[in-house]
Amino acid sequence: MVGAGQLARMTHRAAIDLGVELTVLAGSPQDAAVRAGARPVFGSSARAEDLRELAEGADVLTFDHEQVPPELLSELAAEGLPLRPGPAAKLLAQDKLHARRELEARGFPVPAFTLATSAAQIDDFAREHGWPLVAKAPRGGYDGRGVTVVGTPADALELLEDEPGGMLLEPLLPIERELAVVVARSVDGEARAYPVAESVQYEAMCREILVPAPITEDLAGQAQELALALTDVPGAVGVIAVELFVVDGGLVINELALRPHNSGHFTIEGADTSQFEQHLRGVLGWPLGSTQLTAPAVVMVNVVGPADGSDPRARLPRALAEPGVHVHLYDKAPVPGRKLGHVTVRADDLQTAKDAARRAAAILEGDN
């Protein structure tokens, strides 16, 4: 697995169950997956030699992030490295402009968009959609980084200076709700969707996941169908997380992740097969597992490094005293604003699960 953060850490946990050996490309012995005991190859995901070394003796090469340069992936795929997912599919998660164009061409619902490289193009798009607009760096953003709401032509031009290749412009949509659908596809084409989640963002970072999303069955069915249809993209394999906006009662695609995703952490306790085991099954070409929920309602809340730099681990025993709370800590240094863990609660209804999960997360973050 390229990357050694918390996603690799939790994938390692799933690999232990299956008796699978996971080797990770890590930047440091302090990386979360290395501290959990995944075998490290130290190096950079931007260096061909390091990726080749990682692939030695491996059945497949997969990813816990989207940061490998697309050109490098294509080069390695041409050399015969068993990349799963493949470069073409991965690019949908790496390049927002490419994803918009490709998905629009395939008939998927995407927001209006344009690539703006000049003041004139900005003006044209604004005339059609009005201010404010949303400007996105086509590559490199995650957790809201690289996404800016711009209110004036001057703001937009200033951003453009940092993006010589142009920036992706979209209207500021009247978003009613954000949804996330985690699906998985195995090498032989089998695909399965988990129940649709509502994703509650806070400061552009996913904070809470509520499952099943409190939406109509009809809309949930549409969201699952849409996400399953996306698995038909060439080279798509393993877990794919699809972020959707509900706008005017309909669905538009926001972003894809071609890997396990924060919006699927709830599956560890909340579904019959965790997204991490599912990802391993998918990329290894094994049968996929059941995606059924293990309780009527499941809520996951992220634990984020508090502003005072204190460590949630010191408050772990208090959080564990909350009934029904499952705590996952990533063994990371407590940098303010950094995702350090998450808690999951299963319950008979969303409100009960949400209350308990928020209480436990607040304890860990020192707010309680």
Place this chain on the structure above:
Amino acid sequence: MVGAGQLARMTHRAAIDLGVELTVLAGSPQDAAVRAGARPVFGSSARAEDLRELAEGADVLTFDHEQVPPELLSELAAEGLPLRPGPAAKLLAQDKLHARRELEARGFPVPAFTLATSAAQIDDFAREHGWPLVAKAPRGGYDGRGVTVVGTPADALELLEDEPGGMLLEPLLPIERELAVVVARSVDGEARAYPVAESVQYEAMCREILVPAPITEDLAGQAQELALALTDVPGAVGVIAVELFVVDGGLVINELALRPHNSGHFTIEGADTSQFEQHLRGVLGWPLGSTQLTAPAVVMVNVVGPADGSDPRARLPRALAEPGVHVHLYDKAPVPGRKLGHVTVRADDLQTAKDAARRAAAILEGDN
């Protein structure tokens, strides 16, 4: 953790969730827990220096087996090593004769027993209870090793020659059913019991665990009370597995394990808190987690190395195609008769769960 087998492996998996660092005392880099990435100290659980080295920097020292010599544990406890459980409690799982005497003195139901060191003592016990008898080595046995059904005085005498300190004799009980109750105790005295399991043995090794055991509520309540009462033993902390026999409709204690136990593997998917996380919480003095089942019925079946020496891993994809099956493989060499993994199935009733779990185990063992 002293020991690095599958119990340490699965404890490591639970330690990852909690952000706890687990170091294991291992005999070899091939030990199951080391292969899963637990930090190893290589050495022997019979050497004081190795145990001292393991304890360096650790908050607590706990165990995945019962094989540390009791005298050594007492010596290390006297030095101040944080042994959890403590030597007195651990001895109940290490010395069958001591356990019988101690538990009888505390008023717990145990089978009739005697320590026989001579032919005359064997005859006396046989006159009272009739042949055949069950002869047990007081120390060192597990999975049925060290336990022999003897039909004649000559058989008993032959065994006695190998046990100069004497052997534990018990009547061959008319066992109606074997039960297992996993309980946990935290340092502050909090104790919780999991639902009672039926333990189905085959060639003296636990093969299947059915939860909840198909017995009356009354008997299940008695079994849980009895197991919880056992946690009052001085120094008892962490998980305690209590094996019980149902004889003439009542309960007698067979054996204790002061550690996570095969009969508790079902808790990984089948209960709200796994026995491995529970053990960590208990020995670290943290609040215990919920012991509720996550489904009406849960069945665990062990995967044992097949006689032909073939590796269950080669058949893993086929086993994963069985719906609802959770496979755990321990990454151990496929020695015939060795426990190599287990499968767990949750269902609405025991029969459905048992059928599916047996089918998956049979596939892994190559019988299907």
